[in-house]
Each structure stands twice: as structure tokens, then as C-alpha cells.
Amino acid sequence: xxxxxxxxxxxxxxxxxxxxxxxxxxxxxxxxxxxxxxxxxxxxxxxxxxxxxxxxxxxxxxxxxxxxxxxxxxxxxxxxxxxxxxxxxxxxxxxxxxxxxxxxxxxxxxxxxxxxxx
Numbered sequence: 001x002x003x004x005x006x007x008x009x010x011x012x013x014x015x016x017x018x019x020x021x022x023x024x025x026x027x028x029x030x031x032x033x034x035x036x037x038x039x040x041x042x043x044x045x046x047x048x049x050x051x052x053x054x055x056x057x058x059x060x061x062x063x064x065x066x067x068x069x070x071x072x073x074x075x076x077x078x079x080x081x082x083x084x085x086x087x088x089x090x091x092x093x094x095x096x097x098x099x100x101x102x103x104x105x106x107x108x109x110x111x112x113x114x115x116x117x118x
Contacts, residue, residue: 003079005112010105022046035077086115 009024018040028034034050036043043050053073054066062070088094090111097104 003083004116005083008105008108008112010108012101012104018043035073035080037077083115086118087111090114 007026009020009026011020016039018036021040021043028047030049032049034043034047036050036052038053038055040050040052043052051073053070054062056062056066084093092107092111097107099107
């Protein structure tokens with residue numbers, strides 16, 4: 001399976017990824033399956049064909065079916081996490097960005113191009 005980074009959207013300051021996704025109104029094709037982690041609660045309201053893991057509560061522990069669903073979702077999402085790891089090798093995510101803020105998006109595009117090239 002080959003994955004590529006298709007779009008980079010940057011915001012100034014500490015903003016959650018899901019908030020950036022909601023505010024960007026990114027047109028994603030309906031046929032594409034959207035996979036998110038537990039931080040993307042409510043993505044089903046915005047995009048159909050999206051999946052997030054089932055969370056347990058104090059009153060309702062996870063059933064065997066829920067655990068199986070979460071495991072299958074994690075197996076699909078691991079490829080995305082590997083892409084995130086490759087991005088972190090370039091240190092733009094892990095450390096404080098010391099360049100000009102107007103160049104932050106351009107820097108991310110260069111990192112994405114290098115990762116896609118691999």
C-alpha cells in the first residue's frame with residue numbers, strides 16, 4: 001500500500017488537528033474512507049464514511065466486538081502513523097520552529113515532497 005501526503009494545512013499556534021480540519025472545509029471525496037484516532041470525536045457529522053475507535057466508559061466497558069473493531073481500525077491506521085514518524089524525523093514537528101512563520105507551510109511542503117519521494 002502506498003500512501004502520499006496530498007495536502008498541508010498549517011495554522012499559527014497550538015491548534016488541534018481536528019479543529020484545523022473542521023475550519024478548513026477540505027473537500028474530501030465521499031468514496032475515501034477517513035480514519036481518525038480518538039481525538040476526532042464528531043468527524044462522522046462532517047464527513048460520511050469516516051471511522052474512529054470506540055471508547056470505553058466507566059459504566060460500559062468494551063465488548064469483544066468493540067475490541068475487534070478497534071484492532072482492525074488500528075491495523076489500517078498504522079500506515080498513517082508511519083508517515084507521521086517520517087515527518088518527525090525532519091524535526092519540524094518535534095522541536096520549536098525557528099524559521100519565519102510565513103515559510104512554515106513551505107517548509108512542510110518540502111518535507112511532504114521528500115517523504116512522498118521515498
